[in-house]
Amino acid sequence: MALRVNAALAAALALAGLACVWGGPEPRGSVVPDHMDPVVLAPAAADADGALTIAAVFPTIGRYAVSGQQSLRGARLAVEELNRAGGVGGRQLRLAEYRTGSYFVDARHAASLAAKDGALAIVGANSSELSRAIAEVAEAAGIPQISNVSTARDLTWDPLTGRDRPFVFRMCASDDVMGRLLAGFARDELGAHRTAVLYEVGRTYSQQLARSFVASFADAAAGREVAEFFYLALETDFRPQLRRVKEFAPDVVFLPGSFTDATLVASQARTVGLEATLLGGDAWSSPLLFQRGGPPREAYYVELCPRSPEFEQRYGDPAENEAPGCRAILAYDAVRVIAAGLRSLGELPKDALGSGRDETRGRLRQAIARTDLAAATGRVRFDARGDRVQGVALQAVEPTPQGPRARPRGWLGER
Amino acid sequence: MKGLLRSLSDLSLRAKIALALLIVFLGSVGVLLLVLVPFLGEQRQRMLDQDRRLLSTLRRNYERDFIYDLLSRNRESLAVHLADLASQEGLVWAQVEASGLDLGASGDRGVVTRLVGPDADPFVGRPGVVLLVDRDGEADLVGPGGRPLLSGRRVTREEPRATEAGLPPGQDEFREIVFGGERVLALTATLQAAGEPYGRLHVLKSLAPLERSEALTRSLLYGGVALSFVSVLLLLNLLLSRIVLVPVRRVHDAMARAATGDLRVRLPVHSRDEVGSMAESFNRMVGELEASHQQIEGYSRNLESMVEARTAELRASEAKILASQRLEAWKEAVERVIHEVKNPLTPVGLAAETLKTAWARDKARFASVFPSAIDMILGAVRDLKELIGEFSRFSRLPPMRTERLDPNALVLDALSPYTKTPPDRLRVKVELAADAPEVQADADQLKRVLLNVINNALEAMGESGGSLRLLTLREQGGVTIRIEDDGPGVEDVERIFEPHYTTKVKGTGLGLAIARQVVEEHGGTIRAESKPGHGTSVRIHLPGAPRPEAA
Numbered sequence: 001m002a003l004r005v006n007a008a009l010a011a012a013l014a015l016a017g018l019a020c021v022w023g024g025p026e027p028r029g030s031v032v033p034d035h036m037d038p039v040v041l042a043p044a045a046a047d048a049d050g051a052l053t054i055a056a057v058f059p060t061i062g063r064y065a066v067s068g069q070q071s072l073r074g075a076r077l078a079v080e081e082l083n084r085a086g087g088v089g090g091r092q093l094r095l096a097e098y099r100t101g102s103y104f105v106d107a108r109h110a111a112s113l114a115a116k117d118g119a120l121a122i123v124g125a126n127s128s129e130l131s132r133a134i135a136e137v138a139e140a141a142g143i144p145q146i147s148n149v150s151t152a153r154d155l156t157w158d159p160l161t162g163r164d165r166p167f168v169f170r171m172c173a174s175d176d177v178m179g180r181l182l183a184g185f186a187r188d189e190l191g192a193h194r195t196a197v198l199y200e201v202g203r204t205y206s207q208q209l210a211r212s213f214v215a216s217f218a219d220a221a222a223g224r225e226v227a228e229f230f231y232l233a234l235e236t237d238f239r240p241q242l243r244r245v246k247e248f249a250p251d252v253v254f255l256p257g258s259f260t261d262a263t264l265v266a267s268q269a270r271t272v273g274l275e276a277t278l279l280g281g282d283a284w285s286s287p288l289l290f291q292r293g294g295p296p297r298e299a300y301y302v303e304l305c306p307r308s309p310e311f312e313q314r315y316g317d318p319a320e321n322e323a324p325g326c327r328a329i330l331a332y333d334a335v336r337v338i339a340a341g342l343r344s345l346g347e348l349p350k351d352a353l354g355s356g357r358d359e360t361r362g363r364l365r366q367a368i369a370r371t372d373l374a375a376a377t378g379r380v381r382f383d384a385r386g387d388r389v390q391g392v393a394l395q396a397v398e399p400t401p402q403g404p405r406a407r408p409r410g411w412l413g414e415r
Numbered sequence: 416m417k418g419l420l421r422s423l424s425d426l427s428l429r430a431k432i433a434l435a436l437l438i439v440f441l442g443s444v445g446v447l448l449l450v451l452v453p454f455l456g457e458q459r460q461r462m463l464d465q466d467r468r469l470l471s472t473l474r475r476n477y478e479r480d481f482i483y484d485l486l487s488r489n490r491e492s493l494a495v496h497l498a499d500l501a502s503q504e505g506l507v508w509a510q511v512e513a514s515g516l517d518l519g520a521s522g523d524r525g526v527v528t529r530l531v532g533p534d535a536d537p538f539v540g541r542p543g544v545v546l547l548v549d550r551d552g553e554a555d556l557v558g559p560g561g562r563p564l565l566s567g568r569r570v571t572r573e574e575p576r577a578t579e580a581g582l583p584p585g586q587d588e589f590r591e592i593v594f595g596g597e598r599v600l601a602l603t604a605t606l607q608a609a610g611e612p613y614g615r616l617h618v619l620k621s622l623a624p625l626e627r628s629e630a631l632t633r634s635l636l637y638g639g640v641a642l643s644f645v646s647v648l649l650l651l652n653l654l655l656s657r658i659v660l661v662p663v664r665r666v667h668d669a670m671a672r673a674a675t676g677d678l679r680v681r682l683p684v685h686s687r688d689e690v691g692s693m694a695e696s697f698n699r700m701v702g703e704l705e706a707s708h709q710q711i712e713g714y715s716r717n718l719e720s721m722v723e724a725r726t727a728e729l730r731a732s733e734a735k736i737l738a739s740q741r742l743e744a745w746k747e748a749v750e751r752v753i754h755e756v757k758n759p760l761t762p763v764g765l766a767a768e769t770l771k772t773a774w775a776r777d778k779a780r781f782a783s784v785f786p787s788a789i790d791m792i793l794g795a796v797r798d799l800k801e802l803i804g805e806f807s808r809f810s811r812l813p814p815m816r817t818e819r820l821d822p823n824a825l826v827l828d829a830l831s832p833y834t835k836t837p838p839d840r841l842r843v844k845v846e847l848a849a850d851a852p853e854v855q856a857d858a859d860q861l862k863r864v865l866l867n868v869i870n871n872a873l874e875a876m877g878e879s880g881g882s883l884r885l886l887t888l889r890e891q892g893g894v895t896i897r898i899e900d901d902g903p904g905v906e907d908v909e910r911i912f913e914p915h916y917t918t919k920v921k922g923t924g925l926g927l928a929i930a931r932q933v934v935e936e937h938g939g940t941i942r943a944e945s946k947p948g949h950g951t952s953v954r955i956h957l958p959g960a961p962r963p964e965a966a
Contacts, residue, residue, distance in 0.1 A: 039560040061561035063484075063492030101560040102495065234479035236608030260486040268609045288488055292611070 038109035039101030042117075050353070051094040052087075054079070054338055055114035056331075057124035057134055062102025064127045067327050071126045071148055072097060074328030077315060078335035088342045095335075098124075104133035111137035111145075118353065119143065120361055121338045121368075126327050128152035128205060131170075139165045142358055144365040146337060148330035149304055151175045151282065152204055156386040167365050169386040171330040171337070171377070172304035173413070175205060178281055178392055179212025181412040182254065182302065185394065186279060187217055187224065190300075192251040194225050196276070198241055198265065199256050201230040209256035209281050235261070238268050246274045254279045259286040266299070267292040282392065285325045294397060294404030302392035305329055305377040307408060326377070333375040341367035378415060389414050428663060432655050436648045447640055455633055462625045463600065470602040470618050471587050473500060481606050482613045485513045493518055495561050498545035500618070507599055507621050508575065511606070513614030517550035519572060523621070526595050530570040531556060538564045548572045575601050575617045591622065598622045662690040666697060673697075678705035756799060766791045805925050815857040815936060819960050822854055822887050822894040823847040829865035830885060833873075840880025841873070851887045851894045852959035860933045861957075864941075867926040868898050868953050871911075875902035875951060893939070893958040901950040908945040 039061055056075045059068035079095040087093055096119055100106035107130035114122055115137060121144040125131045131150035138145035139158070146169045147155060153174045157164045173181075186192045195217055199210035210228065218226040227248045229241045242265065245253060253269075253276045255262050262284050269278075275296055284301035305326035315328055344367045345360070352360045373380040381389045391413020397406045426434065477500050484493035493511060501509040501520035508526060510519035521527055522545045527535050530546060535556055538544045543559030552572050556565035573595055587604045594601070599619040606614045665682060672680045678701055682694035766788035773781035826847065833843055872883055884899040905911060912931040934941040938958050945951035 037559060037562075039558075039562045061491065061557075061563070062495045063489060065491030065561075066489055101562065102491075103560060106560065234483060236479045236482050239609050258483075258487075260483045263486055264482075264608055267611065271609070286487065288486065291486070 039103070039106045040110045040113060041099040042110070042113050043096045043098070051092040052342055052353070053094045053096050053117070053119045054335060055096045055098060055111075055117070055119035055122045055124075057098045057100060057107055057110045057114060057122055057130075058126055058331075059102045059106065059130060060099035061106075064102040064125075064130065067126045067149075067325075068099075068102075070324040071124070071327045071331040072099070073315065074148070074324065074331035075123050075335050077328070078332040078339070081314075082335070082339050088339050089345075089347065091348075093335075093339060100125075100130070102127075102130070104129050107131075108133040108137055110134075111141075115141035115143055118357060120342070120353075120357070120364055121146065123148065123331055123334045123338070125150065126331075128155060131155055135165055135168045139167050142167060142365075143361050144338070144341075144368050145169065146171060146334040146368070148172070148334050149282075149325075149327050151178060151209075151304070153208055154204075164385055166369070166386070167361075169337075169368055169382055169388070171334050171380070171388050172282075172326070173390050173392055174387050175208040175281075176212045177387070177390075177413065178302060179209045179256070180216045181392055182209075182279060182281065183213045183216030185300070185412055186213075186252050186254070190252055190277060190279075192217075192277075193223055194227075194248065194250045195252045195254055195279075196227045196229060196245045196248050196250040197254045197256070198229040198231065198238070198245060200233060200235070200261065202233055203257070205281075205283065206256045210254070213254055213256065231261075236264060238265050239272055242269055242272045242274050245276075246272055250276045252277045252279050256281045256283070258283045259289040262301075263288070263290055263292055266290050266295045269295060282326070285395075289406070290397060290404040294399050296399060298399075299397045299404075300409070301395050301397070301406075302412065303395055304390075304392060306393050306411070308376050311376050329376055333377050333380060336375050337368060337371050337373060337380055338364070340371060340373050344370075391415055429656065429660055432659070433652060436652055436655075440644055440648050443644060444641070451636060451640070455629070455636070458632060459625070459629055462628065466600050466620055466622075466625060467587070467589050467602070470589070470600065470620055473503060473506075473618060474587060474602060474604050474616060478604075478606050478616070479608075481511050481616060482608050485511070485516055485606070485614050488516055490516060490518065491561070494520070494547050494555075494557070498522070498543075498547065498557060498561065501545045502543055505620050505624055506618060507597065508594060508617065508619040510575065510617040511614055512617070513606075516614070519548045519617075521546050521548075525597065527556070529595055530554065530572070531565065531568055534565055534568075546570075575603070575619055592619075594619050598626075600625075659690065662686070662694070666690065666693055669697060669701075673701050673704070678708055756802065760795070763792050763795045815860065817855045817857050817937075819853045820856050820858055820861070822851045822896060822957065825856075825858065825861055826865065826885055826887060826896060828858075829862050829869065833869070833883075841876075842880075842882040844882060844884040846884070846886040848887045848889050848894070850889050852889060852892065854894060854937070854957040855960040856937050856957060857933075861937070864930040864933045864955070865896070865898070867930045868955070871927060872898055872900035872902065872951065872953075875905070876900050877902070881950075890956060893956055896955045896957070897952060898955075899950060899952040904945040904947040904949055904951050905943075906945075906947055908943045908951065911943055912941065 041060070054075075056072055058072045058075075059065050060072065076095055076097075079093045082088065083092050096114065096117060098110035098114055100110045107125055111122060111134040122134060122138055123146055124134055125147060126149050128150040131145075131147040132152065132155055134145055134147075135155055137143075144167050148171050150170055151172060151174055153176045155165075155170060155174075156168045186195055195213075197210045197214055200206040214226050214228065217224055227245070227250065229245055231238060231241055238261075253265075253274070255265055255278060257265075257280075259280075262278065262280050266278060269275075270293070277297060278295050278299035280299070280301035282302050282304045285303050289301075290299075303326055308329055311329050311332065312324075315324060315332075341364050345363055348360065349356055369382055369386070371380055371382060378390070383389050391411055394409045394412050395406050396409040397404045423431075423434070477496055480496040481493065483489075484496060493516060497509050497511060497518055497520035500506070501522045503522075506521075507523040508519060508521045511517070521530075522543075524540045527539045527544075527546045530548070531539075531554065535546070538556055538558065541558070544556065544564065546554055546556050548554040548570055550572075552570050554565075554568040554570045554572075555563055556568070558564050575592060575594055587602050590601050590603070592599060592601045598621075600622055602616070602618045602620075604616045604618075605612045606616050662685070669680045669682050680701060681698050684691050684694045684698070769784055770781065770788045773784050826845065830843065830845065833841065869883070876883075881901045884897070886895075886897040886899075888895040888897065912927045931941050934955055934957070939956050941953065941955045943951060943953045
């Protein structure tokens with residue numbers, strides 16, 4: 001009997017234990033985002049019907065989406081205007097819009113699609129990262145590519161081989177040019193002797209701009225010193241660097257980063273008591289610059305294009321956070337450059353868009369290289385590399401009781 | 416309470432051990448629970464801390480992205496970053512709030528399905544699929560890399576409640592809240608750079624995995640502890656049974672054997688514990704018992720032999736007494752014989768004298784006296800013969816050949832001559848006791864005793880007849896046979912068993928004497944009661960036969 005009691009107890013406890021063990025279903029498998037799949041919204045492969053197809057490859061998804069949209073609108077505006085004016089050589093222009101994600105693979109895939117779909121030229125993109133990805137494809141496929149605002153110097157030549165990319169052009173000055181011009185401004189206009197350069201390590205734009213600035217500015221014989229400071233991507237607290245910058249006691253602090261970096265630096269510079277003049281590149285171009293409060297004295301940066309109130313009026317007043325800056329107008333001018341190139345080819349042979357397409361692309365490339373056009377942003381010419389022979393527009397940001405306000409303050413370099 | 420204690424004490428030793436173990440078990444489980452419950456609480460805290468650390472890490476990892484997105488008011492970039500964050504395993508909601516930009520994201524199947532409905536079914540649960548929801552409830556379902564899947568949906572966004580007090584800078588605030596009907600751990604943090612606030616971040620992680628894990632741990636812990644306890648207890652029970660119960664059972668069995676008289680039983684002593692000493696005590700006790708038992712047996716045997724010797728002596732003296740009595744009787748008998756023989760001889764002599772005289776003197780007279788003289792002589796001779804026969808029977812009582820007899824059968828057998836052809840005017844009444852015990856007796860001799868007594872009775876009643884009553888009664892472990900008549904009775908009733916006593920005209924007077932002798936030799940008694948005019952009652956008591964040996 002006693003044994004039976006124990007056995008029953010054991011059984012009951014064992015059952016209770018088992019009942020507890022069966023808790024519930026296993027959690028579902030982990031979610032791993034798959035970024036390998038390129039994000040491209042390609043246009044329907046419509047019969048061009050004799051139209052001259054220009055591909056626009058811009059991101060409309062992801063972090064570069066806003067400026068991508070602006071660029072696309074600029075290109076679209078140009079095509080609309082050109083077609084309204086009768087097209088090119090009696091043919092309509094067709095803008096094949098490849099809307100991509102903000103990753104370079106998206107742009108590369110879009111460029112491949114554009115090449116396959118028969119585009120004669122590619123406009124894009126608005127970020128050096130994406131533009132370089134397009135450039136690889138364009139160069140390989142023999143399609144002329146014009147980027148609107150990509151300043152990376154190794155866009156128009158291959159950084160691996162050092163060879164030029166004959167098919168790749170840009171509508172703006174490169175980092176090299178910009179750095180040189182800014183150094184000249186600091187030296188000649190601001191009379192700076194000591195400049196601190198605070199740049200982002202690992203970001204090509206920032207590094208290259210810093211390099212060319214330093215190369216042009218530093219001159220021990222002339223008493224010009226440069227101290228370099230750096231930060232990593234997505235730094236939000238610059239105070240440690242700024243304290244050391246202050247120790248260097250510079251006249252000018254060059255910030256070849258984005259307007260967001262500049263905004264944070266300006267805000268934090270005040271807290272460490274740094275009062276040197278701030279100087280930036282085209283990446284400062286944003287109405288949101290210094291939104292947290294500007295520096296106590298005038299700061300300077302550059303735009304890649306002159307302002308064009310006339311264009312801005314045509315572009316419209318989209319309810320967007322960000323003013324189009326130079327992206328839309330340079331995309332607009334890029335299309336104009338391509339159109340001019342096509343027009344210069346004269347009457348196209350019958351198979352120019354079919355079996356002779358590659359030849360047409362080649363001829364177009366030659367025509368673009370020879371461009372000398374009075375466009376919305378001024379005269380357009382390209383140097384041997386395909387970089388536009390162009391200076392930059394200097395902007396001054398002055399503190400006002402209503403907050404910092406930017407205004408044009410002349411022109412640096414070629415016009 | 417007392418009843419309970421009593422019924423507890425009635426339990427077998429085994430049940431008591433089991434009960435004690437059960438109590439130990441329950442006690443240990445109780446103590447263990449006291450230990451385990453805080454442990455589980457600690458475990459939950461640990462897991463919560465882990466979740467908190469994870470959320471804090473995620474906050475740190477994404478904070479800069481978010482700050483940059485907010486600085487540049489780049490909703491698209493914020494969407495990418497939020498989608499990336501919301502795709503992290505276990506997160507149900509991520510949200511960034513700032514002036515001018517407020518975006519929430521969820522990769523959680525439940526949340527997406529609840530907000531979007533069945534349209535989301537083809538996409539929901541796939542890797543990297545995230546629902547982005549604006550402050551005004553405009554929602555886009557996007558795939559990996561921000562690829563739009565469903566756009567421009569209107570949904571009702573549930574807001575994770577922010578604390579009223581606001582957040583101390585630099586600190587993540589954690590709360591357990593209910594979001595969309597699910598319990599979640601909510602991190603609310605101020606996105607800040609160099610101590611300046613830029614916006615607010617909410618990250619909600621489901622508590623379901625924690626609770627599942629907790630439940631699993633709890634059940635494993637409880638189940639494992641219970642199982643191991645039960646097995647340990649079963650083992651203990653088994654062990655205790657072997658250590659305690661088996662020796663006790665052995666002692667118990669040995670005692671039972673000893674109780675039924677087997678005093679040779681001994682217990683092996685294996686241990687020096689209580690049971691061992693109990694076994695020793697038992698052995699000693701049984702040993703002493705056996706010794707005293709043997710002593711008693713010795714005494715008993717001694718006594719028996721003494722009794723036997725005495726009995727033999729008694730028998731011998733009794734025999735001697737009997738012999739002397741018999742000698743006495745014999746003398747009496749001889750005198751009686753002589754007397755009896757002498758008596759008939761006188762008329763024989765007289766008759767012979769008369770015949771001789773008549774023959775000599777008067778032949779005619781001879782003829783007239785002859786018949787009567789001859790009758791007399793012959794009668795005397797007959798009497799003498801009878802006398803001698805009786806005497807010889809008395810003197811030569813055969814040795815008893817006893818057997819187990821039914822006294823009732825004996826009575827009926829003895830009565831058979833009268834019941835078959837009952838004499839005139841004689842009424843015979845028989846009352847036999849059904850429970851009359853058997854007697855150890857010589858059937859022939861007892862039958863003769865009964866016949867003698869019956870004949871006496873019949874003779875006493877004489878020609879006029881009467882009623883004869885025979886009864887058997889169970890008395891004093893034996894049987895009493897009563898023979899009653901309603902004859903005239905005898906005056907000196909005690910003397911009727913003496914050898915020479917007779918009230919009859921004829922007869923030797925030895926019949927009842929022989930009867931008494933026979934009855935006494937059977938270890939019984941014979942008595943007579945009589946009142947003149949009221950008949951005579953003879954009571955023969957015979958002891959019951961000893962219990963037959965079990966066959």
